Amino acid sequence: MSFTFKGGIHPYEGKELTMDKEVIEYLPKGDMVFPLSQHIGAPAKPVVKKGDRVLVGQLIAEAGGFVSANIHSSVSGTVKVIEPRLTSSGSKVNSIVIENDGKYESVEFVPNNTPVGELKKEEILEAIKAAGVVGMGGAGFPTNVKLSPKNADEIDTIIINASECEPYLTSDYRRLMEEADKVIEGLRIALRLFDGAKGIIAVEDNKPKAIKLLQEKLKDDPDIKVNKMKTKYPEGAERQLIYANTKRYINCKMLPADVGCIVHNVDTAYAICEAVREGKPLIDRIVTVSGDAIQNPCNFLVRTGTNFAELIEAAGGFKSEPEKIIAGGPMMGKAVYQTDIPITKGASAILCMTKDEVAENEPGACIRCGRCVSVCPGRVMPNALADCVEHNDIEGFLEGNGMECCECGCCSYICPAKRHLTQTIAGTRKLVLASKKK
Numbered sequence: 001m002s003f004t005f006k007g008g009i010h011p012y013e014g015k016e017l018t019m020d021k022e023v024i025e026y027l028p029k030g031d032m033v034f035p036l037s038q039h040i041g042a043p044a045k046p047v048v049k050k051g052d053r054v055l056v057g058q059l060i061a062e063a064g065g066f067v068s069a070n071i072h073s074s075v076s077g078t079v080k081v082i083e084p085r086l087t088s089s090g091s092k093v094n095s096i097v098i099e100n101d102g103k104y105e106s107v108e109f110v111p112n113n114t115p116v117g118e119l120k121k122e123e124i125l126e127a128i129k130a131a132g133v134v135g136m137g138g139a140g141f142p143t144n145v146k147l148s149p150k151n152a153d154e155i156d157t158i159i160i161n162a163s164e165c166e167p168y169l170t171s172d173y174r175r176l177m178e179e180a181d182k183v184i185e186g187l188r189i190a191l192r193l194f195d196g197a198k199g200i201i202a203v204e205d206n207k208p209k210a211i212k213l214l215q216e217k218l219k220d221d222p223d224i225k226v227n228k229m230k231t232k233y234p235e236g237a238e239r240q241l242i243y244a245n246t247k248r249y250i251n252c253k254m255l256p257a258d259v260g261c262i263v264h265n266v267d268t269a270y271a272i273c274e275a276v277r278e279g280k281p282l283i284d285r286i287v288t289v290s291g292d293a294i295q296n297p298c299n300f301l302v303r304t305g306t307n308f309a310e311l312i313e314a315a316g317g318f319k320s321e322p323e324k325i326i327a328g329g330p331m332m333g334k335a336v337y338q339t340d341i342p343i344t345k346g347a348s349a350i351l352c353m354t355k356d357e358v359a360e361n362e363p364g365a366c367i368r369c370g371r372c373v374s375v376c377p378g379r380v381m382p383n384a385l386a387d388c389v390e391h392n393d394i395e396g397f398l399e400g401n402g403m404e405c406c407e408c409g410c411c412s413y414i415c416p417a418k419r420h421l422t423q424t425i426a427g428t429r430k431l432v433l434a435s436k437k438k
Contacts, residue, residue: 004230007377014168032305033342039140041067056106070132074283074303088327110279131275137265149257163236166329171286172266186269199224293322293352309339361418372411382411
């Protein structure tokens with residue numbers, strides 16, 4: 001039996017390009033750029049200045065508020081400047097620029113070998129906070145905050161999102177195949193925070209080797225089970241993942257904690273383990289570099305702050321000039337117009353495509369086929385919502401539950417008229433949220 005949800009699509013996976021390639025550690029050569037906003041919430045505040053020498057693992061910016069995260073240097077070197085630099089979001093963010101000396105001299109990390117059952121909840125949360133761990137699936141929510149819900153006594157399920165449903169991405173898969181023990185330990189540490197909570201590792205059924213490996217390692221563990229998910233996009237979306245595994249429903253006004261759940265990415269669980277067990281801050285992650293324009297698609301262990309262009313070169317460069325470069329997956333990632341941008345905590349992939357399929361298709365009129373409705377995991381009517389936007393009918397947009405859109409892209413993908421449904425709805429959602437904040 002495979003767990004699943006209503007709706008969704010089956011795009012070309014593209015995972016065969018990198019899923020069987022072991023992770024390669026990449027040591028950066030150029031300057032390192034550390035944006036102070038690599039997470040949801042307040043930007044971090046620099047604790048270094050121009051001319052300071054720093055070491056690997058040294059704190060260079062501290063959390064700027066309760067919802068914020070520490071940032072550490074991933075190299076040894078000298079602070080060159082603190083100034084706005086371009087990021088994958090398309091905007092400039094105040095950043096600490098460090099000249100890499102290539103020596104990789106490190107601060108001393110302090111390990112903690114206390115058995116899980118004897119770890120104090122406060123020391124777990126403090127270690128995660130100190131390490132600057134955030135959600136590494138893209139959202140970047142500070143992990144210590146997520147693990148400190150107001151209704152902690154009601155949390156009964158922690159789900160590790162190992163679905164990796166975005167096409168081409170295989171960074172989570174390689175982490176499981178090569179370092180499953182640390183991912184499992186990270187989950188066990190998180191479970192220690194909630195009395196009686198159980199763990200689920202949710203893996204799509206297109207990853208049978210990972211499922212078999214996890215089941216073997218967890219066969220005698222009564223607190224963690226491995227759920228095989230039906231391969232379908234967006235299986236890894238938070239709402240869909242929770243529903244598929246627990247049959248609990250959340251809407252746009254709710255958090256997973258409201259239904260007793262917490263969801264973590266694979267690499268986040270790994271980072272929790274490293275923070276608590278090794279005292280190591282979040283300074284690296286696995287990044288998939290792939291696409292039909294890349295000479296040698298592969299997975300790299302990358303230090304945060306590394307330049308996109310360096311990684312592309314390390315993968316052999318372009319075998320043909322790409323029309324589109326995407327930071328992240330093809331469904332929910334962001335197209336970038338240059339590669340002089342840094343790897344951040346939430347950067348899972350760099351995709352280089354020979355054709356920009358979106359630009360090639362001019363949108364036409366809606367033919368009322370209903371395909372967008374049939375695949376929408378949010379159970380809304382994307383065609384009707386887009387019509388509301390085009391007629392400036394915000395009230396109709398809200399009455400049609402437009403805020404329930406998760407911006408997954410299924411409707412745009414399936415639309416035979418090639419309407420830009422997701423972009424239209426997403427833009428309006430942002431306007432509504434901005435007006436509410438005012």
